[in-house]
Amino acid sequence: MANEIKPSWLVEDLRHLGVGYNKVEDFAPPPESSHGALFMQDRIKKGYHVEEVKDGLYWVTSGWYDCMFIRTGAGVVVMDAPPALGENLLAAIEETTDEPVTHFIYSHWHADHVGAAVIFGDKVKRIGHEKTRDLLERFPDPNRPVPNETFSKDATLDINGVKIELSYKGQNHCEGNIFIYVPKPKVLAAIDIASPGWITFRDCDSSENMSGYVDAFDQVLAYDFDTVISGHVSKIGGRDAVVEGREYMHDLVDYSREALETIDFEYFVKQLGTGKYRAAFRAIEENYFNACANFVTKKILDKVTSNGKKWTERLNGADVMTKHNAFYVVEKTRLERHHNGYVKRGNIHPPKFYF
Template sequence: MCDKHQKPITASDTPGFYGIDRYGFPEAGEHPLDPAEYYPPYFWSERFQKLGYHVEELRGGFYWVTSGSYDAAFIVTEDGVIAIDAPPTLGENMLAAIEDVTDKPVTHVIYSHWHTDHIGASSVYGPNVEIVAHEITKELLERFPDPGRPLPTITFTKEYTLTVGGVTLELSYKGENHCPGNIFIYAPAQKVLTCIDIISPGSATFMHCDASQNITAWYEAQHQIMEYDFDYLVAGHHMKYGTPELVRESIEYFADILEGAQAAIDIYSRSDRLIDILLKPGLDRFWVGSENWINSMVNYATKHVLEKKTSNGKLWSERLAGVTSMTKYHAYTVMESIRLERPRPNYRLRGENAPPFLA
């Protein structure tokens, strides 16, 4: 954790601070401090340091709750509270946050998706709540039972409107992205959107595109967020709630990841370059050559992103937290998605020894 009183390191202070070692990893000790604006005032407060959570009203009875690493939310209605998720890192602090602002009971819980790091403490809401989730989420929880994640009582396939005590939430499933069953939850009156594990406001996401399963659809979901008329985004992770500006910033960062990964594949999958890398260790060490090939592409894509001047003239390390440690993982994952999920430019013709692209 950075010292809030220490001046942030910039490229002008430490030339080459984003240095890359021969495996494509940023070198130890050369990570810049996180951008100063990454840490909101609550993070340094005595209350947060003591209690371990922060609760803040976004608009119209819609509250955001964070542990500083995981986010959840709740909405106070005339008839009770609708909770969204229950990360174990918040646990009973979700109840404490609700009790900070209302004495009304929790009547409904919405599961954003089935992953335990976001709903693994849902049993804290008790046995008498209605639990709303996508049907795939219920299927997965039936397959892998967990007393901390009670089964949904209400499921839907594509769209579902939940109205409780004068508050309306619009739930939508647009297909697998981060995982099957991950849904969009929109409060139109408050202009608050909840979409978990697609971006991390002010930061690179956790490694491998937040451990997402369908990377092409995960990219699509970033743009689907921007189709909503929202002022606030509950995104699931890190220090702050999202805004349209922060979502656009994340979209730009991951566009650069995709650009660098595609360029790396184009360059290192030419038959001459590829065969040279594969054969250097010898034919009897094929997997060593394969690792060298992957490392070469990760090196290229990582360097491309970390050295590129972004749309406002700054480096990504000056705009987002975590990019010098996470970019290499994103580069690998996005390269794999290009190879596995996106159209191939060519295929081997009959009688050819080596196609123009082997990726």
């Protein structure tokens, strides 16, 4: 809008030193199948949407963040408490049952998913992985009380006959991020892993371990589930959503290695010359990694995928976030995966990528 008054905090003049802004019209319209709870009238009016998935298990969403809870007949078990839901989560529970909350499960320690854990008071049992406990002890937050029951690998809760299986399969999105599986309704919470209908958020959701994050899709698919809850994106999904996410991640991994094995770092080094910019290696590194990210992004967005469609036709935001995910996977490939060899005595560099 030509006459729009811009806020004082909006920085627009950094040019190459900053990050540019885009017009929404620059991108493809997202698939309608991804819209989800963002457009549900009850969420717009109340600030949340709650619905029963099956057998007393409920999904609650603020539109951007979600979690789940289950009635056991002897109390409610809640899994995660995003601050974006906050006390609206209490309202959602009270809307569906008179049972008190007796158990709270941390999927992981991140504040955006469990930053309202305090709302359930001191009497609930708080359960999480031992790494979640360690991190919350190290970095205390009054709104994220430390779990008082922990486990190292696997644990099963049996509350009035309702079984809930907790499993830690190693670092993926972060240390201590667990899978939460409820066998009877066949519902699995794989928080910050699967993103039904959507591209994963930038830098693969800021995940700490790319290799573990990629493996997590196969770990999810090893469960006998009908519904997956991701913690984000305003939608629940099924197995096909996880398969779709796995395909996108494998494309990122394959094209990132191809970029590292194809793009010549020395091409950019030669641009330094011998004058006053001869030591400007950070500028050269910036161009090199941008070239890698652009290589991967073009490959991803040009590809006709397994169902005959392009990624922009399948996943919300594929054209917006792929460049960020490409940079992340390129960098993590360089750090976590083999380099196709190493410098041999008498040579300058090994075959293929070496940076």
